[in-house]
């Protein structure tokens with residue numbers, strides 16, 4: 076195999092796809108003088124709800140905020156337990172602590188890398204109040220089995236859909252399955268508003284509660300109190316939070332949502348290039364697509380490969396360094412939450428999650444975003460193959 080020539084300039088791991096429409100809309104918002112929660116946030120909420128096919132979408136300033144509020148409405152007490160996969164971003168577990176409950180860490184399925192229903196069922200106690208589901212990398216979790224368990228034990232499901240803005244489970248978009256679901260519009264996610272998030276629900280009463288909690292606990296429509304049509308009067312009915320989305324963020328979101336399909340086409344295309352280019356490379360396990368349901372849709376948020384040092388020649392840690400040397404941005408999703416010092420010291424002293432830990436040792440995410448060129452994806456593939464041959 077021919078030697079790969081190191082590319083000039085660093086290939087970023089993730090980039091947002093911001094176009095002239097987004098820029099013009101942000102400028103319009105700035106010139107309008109209404110820069111915080113206002114008409115554009117309300118429009119974005121409406122369009123997002125219509126897209127998902129759900130009654131309510133509540134805009135917030137992050138997915139983390141959305142997940143926190145989803146737990147706040149459960150009024151959890153210190154002995155209450157919430158089951159969460161360890162193989163996720165720390166935010167999914169941090170909010171359980173914020174809500175005053177105990178995080179209980181579940182293992183993942185070795186194929187889907189989503190929370191393992193068998194692991195969940197083993198962890199259920201009389202104190203279990205909720206389970207968090209992460210649709211890892213844009214792949215839907217096993218909703219049917221998890222819902223069955225939740226119903227059997229009278230447990231609430233909260234969906235972390237940070238990776239799953241385009242994901243479908245059995246022909247229905249994530250966010251429309253009847254649970255409180257939080258999406259992320261962080262800079263690297265499939266829809267980017269710099270920072271931002273959205274909660275979806277079909278429940279009118281919960282939607283009202285979430286809106287109130289997201290803006291200081293002030294009664295309905297307080298966001299409108301400085302406008303000609305709004306009222307100065309409000310009641311504080313909860314000790315709420317400052318989690319509202321701004322119209323600057325919503326300006327980005329409106330256009331990101333409009334071009335989501337186009338951006339997803341590129342994500343799918345790059346994913347296909349990686350599958351074609353890397354299949355058959357010894358010691359590399361590609362993301363599983365074979366066990367998806369026929370009417371599932373993968374949002375292609377991440378492309379995590381698993382590297383087996385014995386077969387491949389280099390370990391994941393060595394590959395992280397080598398890819399950087401070849402000017403390729405790579406990342407690890409995720410350092411398991413139960414292994415972080417905060418959690419070790421308080422919740423998970425001797426906890427072993429064998430699948431999570433095994434996967435963590437091997438996993439590396441490749442660059443994947445709409446503005447990544449075919450040439451760049453091919454360079455990533457060639458570099459991996461070249462390093463394998465050299466090892």
Ligand SMILES: *Cc1c(COP(=O)(O)O)cnc(C)c1O
Pocket residue numbers: 136137138139140163164166167209235237238258259260261271272
């Ligand atoms: C990004 C991410 C979050 C947090 O999203 P923010 O919008 O940054 O708060 C939560 N969970 C997972 C799995 C994520 O990847």
